[in-house]
Structure formats: C-alpha cells, structure tokens
Amino acid sequence: MSYISVENLNKTFKVPQRGSGLKDAFRSLFKRDYKYINAVDNISFDIDEGEVVAYIGPNGAGKSTTIKMLCGILKPDSGTISVNGFNPFNDRKKYVGNIGVVFGQKSQLWWDIPALDSFQLLKSIYKISDEEYNNTLDDLIKLLDLKEFLHTPVRQLSLGQRMRCEIAASLLHNPKILFLDEPTIGLDAVSKVQVRNFIKEINKRKKVTVILTSHDMSDIEALTNRLIVIGHGKKLYDGSLKGIKSKFANNKKVEIIFEKLNKIPNIKNSKVIEQNKNRILLEIDNNTSVSNIINKYSKECEIKDVNVYEDNLDDIIFKLYQDLNL
Amino acid sequence: MKYLSYLKLELLSNLQYRSAALAGIATQFFWGALLVCVYTAFYSHTSIDSINYDQLITYVWLNQAFFALIYIRNKDKDIFASIRTGTVAYELCRPYDLYIWWYVKLLSKKYAATLLRFLPIIVVALFLPKPYNLSLPISLLAFILFLISMFLGSLVVCAINLIAHFLTFFTMHDKGIFSILNSIAELLAGFDLPIPLLPTILIMVSEYLPFRLIGDLPFRIYSGNIDTLYALKSIGLQIIWIIVLLIIGHLIMKKALKKVVIQGG
Numbered sequence: 334m335s336y337i338s339v340e341n342l343n344k345t346f347k348v349p350q351r352g353s354g355l356k357d358a359f360r361s362l363f364k365r366d367y368k369y370i371n372a373v374d375n376i377s378f379d380i381d382e383g384e385v386v387a388y389i390g391p392n393g394a395g396k397s398t399t400i401k402m403l404c405g406i407l408k409p410d411s412g413t414i415s416v417n418g419f420n421p422f423n424d425r426k427k428y429v430g431n432i433g434v435v436f437g438q439k440s441q442l443w444w445d446i447p448a449l450d451s452f453q454l455l456k457s458i459y460k461i462s463d464e465e466y467n468n469t470l471d472d473l474i475k476l477l478d479l480k481e482f483l484h485t486p487v488r489q490l491s492l493g494q495r496m497r498c499e500i501a502a503s504l505l506h507n508p509k510i511l512f513l514d515e516p517t518i519g520l521d522a523v524s525k526v527q528v529r530n531f532i533k534e535i536n537k538r539k540k541v542t543v544i545l546t547s548h549d550m551s552d553i554e555a556l557t558n559r560l561i562v563i564g565h566g567k568k569l570y571d572g573s574l575k576g577i578k579s580k581f582a583n584n585k586k587v588e589i590i591f592e593k594l595n596k597i598p599n600i601k602n603s604k605v606i607e608q609n610k611n612r613i614l615l616e617i618d619n620n621t622s623v624s625n626i627i628n629k630y631s632k633e634c635e636i637k638d639v640n641v642y643e644d645n646l647d648d649i650i651f652k653l654y655q656d657l658n659l
Numbered sequence: 660m661k662y663l664s665y666l667k668l669e670l671l672s673n674l675q676y677r678s679a680a681l682a683g684i685a686t687q688f689f690w691g692a693l694l695v696c697v698y699t700a701f702y703s704h705t706s707i708d709s710i711n712y713d714q715l716i717t718y719v720w721l722n723q724a725f726f727a728l729i730y731i732r733n734k735d736k737d738i739f740a741s742i743r744t745g746t747v748a749y750e751l752c753r754p755y756d757l758y759i760w761w762y763v764k765l766l767s768k769k770y771a772a773t774l775l776r777f778l779p780i781i782v783v784a785l786f787l788p789k790p791y792n793l794s795l796p797i798s799l800l801a802f803i804l805f806l807i808s809m810f811l812g813s814l815v816v817c818a819i820n821l822i823a824h825f826l827t828f829f830t831m832h833d834k835g836i837f838s839i840l841n842s843i844a845e846l847l848a849g850f851d852l853p854i855p856l857l858p859t860i861l862i863m864v865s866e867y868l869p870f871r872l873i874g875d876l877p878f879r880i881y882s883g884n885i886d887t888l889y890a891l892k893s894i895g896l897q898i899i900w901i902i903v904l905l906i907i908g909h910l911i912m913k914k915a916l917k918k919v920v921i922q923g924g
Contacts, residue, residue: 425751434748436746439748
C-alpha cells in the first residue's frame with residue numbers, strides 16, 4: 334500500500350442561509366435554511382514516500398479542506414485516509430508527531446518572544462531529546478540562515494524571516510511528512526528562492542514527503558513534478574507538470590515592440606489581439622515557432638523588443654475548467 | 660512537562676506588562692481605601708453577626724491584593740483570534756490537549772498579573788494604622804488552608820472563564836455572556852459585597868454555585884470567618900467543581916470547534 338492513500342474522500346459543509354430584509358431575519362430566528370457545499374467530492378489519490386506533490390486549485394476549490402483532513406483536524410464525512418498506517422483523525426494525538434505543517438497565512442510562533450523560545454517550547458511539546466533537538470536546530474539554522482534573527486522577537490521580523498522561522502518550527506521534530514499551505518505567499522523573490530531551495534534540500538536529504546499548495550506557478554515548477562489539480566471539490570488532473578502543459582496550454586502570446594511597422598505580415602495560425610503605434614500583440618498556437626514570427630516581422634520593421642508569454646497556471650486551470658464544463 | 664513549559668513561557672512573556680500592573684495597584688489601593696471608609700462608617704452604627712469588622716477589613720484588602728487572580732471577566736484576545744482567524748488549525752496539529760493548553764494559558768496570565776500586583780498591596784495594607792489594616796492570618800493552619808484554597812480558587816475561576824470563551828461561539832457576540840458573568844457571577848462570588856453581607860436567599864443560591872469558591876472562601880478562611888471543618892469541606896467542593904467545569908468546558912469546546920469548522924484558506 335502507498336505511503337499516503339486517500340480513497341473516495343468526501344466532506345460537505347452545512348452553511349446557514351438567510352435572505353435579506355426584516356421578514357427573513359425574523360424568520361431565521363425560528364427556522365434556518367441551510368445550503369450544503371461539497372467542499373471535497375469523492376477524491377482519491379496515492380502518494381509515495383519521498384514524493385513532492387503540488388496540490389492546486391483556485392480559491393475555494395477544497396485544497397485546504399483536504400489538507401486539514403490529511404492533518405487530522407477535520408473528520409471526513411466518508412471515505413478513508415491512511416497515512417503511514419495512521420487514520421489521521423482518529424489517531425490524531427499519535428499521528429501529529431509524524432507531520433509538520435506550515436500555513437502560510439497563519440503563524441505558529443509566539444508573537445512577543447524570540448523564535449528560539451518558541452522552538453524551546455516545541456521541543457517540550459514534541460518531547461524531543463536534547464541531542465536530536467540540537468542537531469536538527471543546527472541544521473535548520475544553517476540551511477535557512479536563521480542565525481541573525483533567532484533572538485529577535487517575532488513581531489519585529491520581516492515576513493521572509495518569519496516564514497523561514499515558521500518552516501524551521503514545523504521541522505524541529507523531524508516529521509516524515511511536511512504540509513505546506515501557500516508557504517511563499519507574500520514573500521519577495523529572494524526569500525521565495527531560499528524557501529524553495531530549502532524544501533528541495535530537506536526532501537532530498539531526509540526523504541521528507543512534501544505536499545504543498547500554492548498559487549505561484551514558479552513554486553510548483555521549481556519544486557515538483559507531480560500535480561494534483563482540484564476544482565469545486567473534484568479532482569481534475571493528477572499527473573506531471575509537463576503533461577498538464579502540453580494538454581492545456583495551447584497558445585502563446587508574442588508582443589513585439591518596434592519603431593515603425595510597414596505592414597502586418599501574414600502568418601498562419603496567428604491572430605492580432607492588440608495593436609498600436611509601436612506595439613503589436615499576437616496570439617499563436619504552440620506549433621508555430623516564435624523565430625518564424627520574428628523573422629517575418631524583422632522584414633517589415635526595426636524590432637526593439639520581443640516578449641513571449643506562455644499560459645500561466647491560472648490560465649491553464651481556467652482552461653481545465655472550461656474543458657470539463659465546470 | 661509540556662504544559663509546565665508553556666506555563667513558564669507565558670508567565671515570562673506576561674511579566675513584561677509592568678506599567679499596567681502599576682496602574683492596577685493604584686486602582687486597587689484607591690478601591691480598598693474607599694471600601695474601608697464605607698465599612699467603617701457602616702460598622703460604627705451597627706454590628707453584624709456573620710462577619711465582624713476586622714474580618715471584613717482583612718477581606719477587603721485580600722480582595723484588592725488578589726483582584727487579578729479572582730477576576731472572572733478576563734477575555735483572552737489570543738483565544739478569540741485563534742479561532743476567528745483559523746490559527747487554531749495549528750494548535751490542532753500538535754500532540755496536546757487543546758483545552759488544557761488554553762486553560763494553562765489563562766492561568767499563566769492570571770499568575771503573571773497577580774505576581775506583579777499583590778505584594779505591594781499586602782505589605783502596605785499590613786502596616787496601615789489599626790483598625791484599617793490587613794490582619795495576620797488567624798492561625799498557621801488557617802494560612803495553609805488559605806493558600807490551598809486560593810490556588811484551587813484560581814483553577815475554578817479559569818475553568819469558568821474558559822467556558823465563557825467557548826459559549827461566545829454560540830451567541831455570535833461576546834458581550835452577552837460576559838455581561839451575565841459580570842452581574843450574576845460577580846454578585847454571587849462576593850465581589851460586590853462579601854457573601855456574609857448578602858441577603859439570606861442569595862447566600863443560599865451561592866452555596867449551590869461555584870462562584871463563591873473563587874475568592875470569598877479563601878479570604879474568609881484567612882480571617883477565621885470560616886472554621887476548619889467547613890473550610891476542609893469547601894476545599895473538597897472546589898476540587899469537585901474544577902473537575903466538573905473542566906469536563907463541561909471540554910464538551911462545549913468540541914461542539915464549538917465543530918461549528919467554526921476552521922475558517923479560511
């Protein structure tokens with residue numbers, strides 16, 4: 334059996350509904366209407382030990398709900414989850430010692446005290462031995478470059494510094510699985526790269542299985558090969574990054590900037606989307622070569638700059654949605 | 660132990676609020692002095708069997724000195740914020756009992772606040788001119804029983820307080836629950852008037868509720884207003900109430916957490 338195995342997972346939320354106006358407000362005192370939302374709808378997947386998997390989908394797709402069920406915080410309505418032999422919800426207290434969690438939008442560090450004090454507390458929460466703690470901490474300090482601000486109260490740290498501390502905090506007890514919910518949200522380019530490199534490193538060295546959610550395509554490209562896409566609670570895609578790109582990213586956009594254009598050359602499979610005095614934006618399909626276009630245009634004008642835009646993840650998911658008629 | 664480490668950490672981070680403590684001490688002195696004046700005037704015209712003047716003045720000063728410990732209406736911003744913003748998700752990913760964890764948090768806040776405040780009030784009140792001063796405990800035994808019941812009282816008040824926190828998730832707004840605590844619980848806890856000065860019917864009602872076990876009991880043990888046997892019985896009652904309140908709170912938390920379904924993300 335796989336390391337993590339999820340079968341026919343379902344979770345429905347009951348949300349109270351209320352009409353506007355005084356009459357409905359009064360009525361809702363006695364009788365409440367509810368709407369049922371299938372946050373997670375019959376999802377199954379398997380993950381092997383040491384894999385890095387990106388779990389993506391637009392806001393409200395059911396990502397966090399799935400992660401929360403995998404962490405043992407929420408109880409599934411139906412279906413089974415098995416992680417390394419544990420049932421996360423039922424075995425919560427024993428199970429959570431095996432996992433580390435980072436929710437990018439929330440903080441697990443104590444605000445008023447230095448990160449190091451929070452680490453000390455986590456040491457006693459997870460009953461980590463002195464030796465293991467010192468080794469792990471040394472490692473983390475080196476890899477994440479924490480040394481300079483370990484003694485600064487967390488409230489005075491920058492977001493990037495804080496996020497590095499958050500990640501360190503979630504790995505002190507050497508978990509076998511790491512859940513990262515939008516770990517790079519709001520980070521600057523340098524911090525993003527640092528965080529990514531660290532995740533790669535920890536996965537390689539300690540064989541930590543990583544499940545991450547992100548809206549940042551570059552995160553996913555840098556870290557993982559496998560992608561699970563969900564939308565409206567349903568699994569839409571499970572496979573490689575390349576696969577999803579060739580399947581759904583059909584078009585590229587080419588922007589050409591020039592001094593003066595004599596006439597628009599005729600190129601097959603290309604379409605002019607926007608045009609003004611010294612700029613033109615074309616849409617071409619994936620089979621048309623960009624060099625061919627540049628070649629043709631260079632005969633008609635002095636090209637100053639060329640930009641090629643590929644579909645980003647959001648475009649791809651958007652297409653995926655259209656494709657599946659959701 | 661993890662809960663003790665947490666207690667220590669929260670204590671240390673709360674001990675930094677020194678100017679708040681200074682303001683608290685000033686307020687408590689003012690109130691204490693005011694009440695001493697009122698009761699002095701009151702007792703100069705009448706005498707009351709259930710509690711004598713010296714016991715009452717001692718009660719007043721202890722009440723002021725340990726006000727931070729027995730105060731029922733604490734609202735812990737962090738607990739509310741944790742649930743509202745969903746940070747509680749983190750706490751549920753840890754191998755500890757969340758209810759006990761938050762209970763320890765409330766306790767440590769109380770202890771930090773009390774440690775910063777009680778000593779100056781006690782010392783000054785002890786050296787005030789007679790008869791306006793805080794008397795020494797009636798006996799060594801009474802003093803030991805006072806310490807035990809004061810500690811248990813702090814456990815009782817935090818258990819009540821934590822339940823109030825979770826009840827607010829069913830009422831949408833925190834004002835209601837805490838106003839009820841404010842008026843009813845504080846009356847029956849002897850905050851407004853010491854229990855012996857309350858009307859008979861209210862004294863009877865207070866016997867069946869845990870509120871008088873917070874401060875009223877230890878203060879009256881200290882001054883000898885309650886005899887040893889009754890004190891021991893009441894200490895037993897404190898322990899039972901702590902267990903009952905913790906179990907009830909635990910159940911309410913479970914329901915409340917199911918209801919909030921961990922917001923966001």
